[in-house]
Amino acid sequence: MNRRRWTTATLTVVCALTVLASPALTLQASAAPLPPAPRPGSTQAAPRLPEKTLEEVRAEIDGLYRQAAAATDAYNLAEEQADEQSAEIVKLAQMIVAGREKIERLKAQAGAAARAQYRNGGLPDGAQFVLTDDPQLFLDHAGRLQQGAKATKDLLGEMAQTQVELTTYANDASTNWTKLEANRLKQAKAKKDIDAKIEAAKKLESELAAEERARLRRLEEQAQYRAQTAWLNSGVLKGLDGKATEQGKKAVRFATAQIGKPYVWGAEGPGSYDCSGLTQSAWIAAGRPIPRTSQEQWRLLPHVDIKDMRPGDLIVYFKDASHIGMYVGDGAIVHAPRPGRDVTIAGAGSMEILGVVRPG
Known part of the structure; x- marks a missing residue:
């Protein structure tokens, strides 16, 4: 089966699963509050459930994972900057040495020149010929005296310039070290934020009974289906016929080959990925290095209009550019969704689109 038919079939299956969900269950799950915890002294066994509708729980969990994604971007950026600063510190240290x-x-050259002058009574070698009564000898060596004076001046100037460079290297190394420590602190804070948000989201899900978790998943799929349907019905893809470049095809092949691998925040493969780790790795495999985070990919890569989109382009999601996926054609993306999910195919319009960027 070719890539276009396979992608279309995948989206059809997702949509079909959504349509098969019971309308009665859907209405009940969206509007009815979850049952409260049993009264004190009651023998009824029931999970501790929040007094919220499933839709409210879904929105809260989605918000927590969105916050975790933003913190992941902060962590990845700090890590990238720390690596750059570490490399710069090593380079500066080598330059200082x-x-x-x-x-x-x-200094050795200057010392040799000084010792030569001392041996000649404080005069450089050329000056001995200046004192001669022989005019021809004077003319022959006058130029040599000038050259020697210039060499001494150049030597002293080079020493002074080298000393200035050493001071600059030392100051730059100190500045980079300060930035390195600051980015390490940012990494630590971002990691703490990520862990807290993911833990809170998992806790919310764990407090639901198995049946409620299944209904929660259906609600999520239905919300994505509605968004994708509205996006397609807007005619946004009408006339879209952009063909992937050879690099774009390589990037798409790499990204789709990762389908089924788990999302892990901060991961760049080969066994797991976060959203921007997947897109970066795919384009590196295609021979085009791009920034590490979704926010930096959005900020630094060329922007293109959706009507000009082609496979291999990257679609950036949400106002804070906290998520990114790769367009593979037929209105679909491949992406690493969030913790607890695997790299998968999804509708390109199933989330709030910020814009599209083109690595190459």
């Missing part, structure tokens, strides 16, 4: 070695060589 090389600069110090150069200073020592220049």
